[in-house]
Amino acid sequence: MQELAICCTGSVVKLDAESTSDIDREFEQRLADCSTLAFRVAMGVLHNREDAEDVAQETLLRAYKNFYRLRERERFRAWLARIAWRLAVDRWRATARRERREVAAAETPPSLTVEELATRSEFQQHLERAMDELPEKLRLVLILAAIEGHNLREVARLAGLPQGTVKSRLHLARKQLAEKLKWLARDTKLA
């Protein structure tokens, strides 16, 4: 059994073999609780299941590797959400660059499968494109607020921002989306 050093609330605790298994169990519990959060953050950015799963895996692996550095365990979800966000945005940027290079003239993103195209509504596709065009700081609060119905306080804690900032950014994000998609409302496609 390996030996891990875990920092708890600012103090250093040396763990013997038995408590190391406790730590493994603790991370296992967090893995079960938070893997969905990591996946959904990635999904909100990437809109693609396979890519989101890859990012979620990478996120959880990084979290495991750096778990001992996390002094405040109660911030694990926020910490994980930010890792997932950063990895997802990096992946999204790389994918966007590649797609622009390879299929500049394509009507729909090539990462979507035939099944996904068939099941997605036109509005959803437009919405996701509009989300992709949002500034990152607006997109982050929009996605975090959408996940599991987080309220402003929870989004603020996850994003590490003041609540007032979250509120104004969330408002701005929704407003920009509404302006981008207003033409859909005018065409009464949402009636």
Place this chain on the structure above:
Amino acid sequence: MACERYKVSLADAALGELEPAPEAELRAHLENCAACRAAFDAERRLVAAIDWGVAASVAAEPSPELAARVRQRIEAVRVPARPWFAGSWIGRWVPAAAGALVVLALVTMWLARREPARPGTPESAKNVPSQHHSQSGARVPDESVTPRVRPVGSAAGSRRPHIVRKVVLKAAEAEVLVPPGQREAILQLYEAVRSRRADAASLLAKRGSLEPVALKIAPLEVAALDLDSKPLEAASDH
């Protein structure tokens, strides 16, 4: 004209971000304006669709294999055992402290090489004239050993010419340098004076006055040169 005034607040109201007073005013206007009411309804549907769509985009569940795959990858890159101070301030300062200690050790070694030998150290013992203790305990330099005082700048002594100069002897261990062959005689004299078998004062009196006596040097007598003799070169040939 009145509708233009409410155009901006329609969007904010649809987003639920309008302040209570302007919202009440807008509601009152919507009661009497069918066009604005239709626009507001469309705006509200749009916002609702956006909220629903954003939530739907993140509502997907990960596949059941996700956790298993993560565990598999964790097993492959399991964190190696870390020292207890890893991640703490101690862990961050240990490398710096180790580096400082190494530098300190090097500086100390360098200074030690430059520092003169002190009495009592093996190095100083090598450079002090060897001594032996007489039966009475008096320390007299061994006459068979030449003191290792080397002239400054000599090839052999250029490395540490100051070593012997810095040796400090205690007053109780005063040494006497004696001419070769007179060591035993001096020792016997010393013992006699010390045991009062001989009177030092009378010995000194026998020696006479210590006042310096002017040397009497007879003038040199130089024979007159014979200038008529053979030249030196010719003489040296023979």
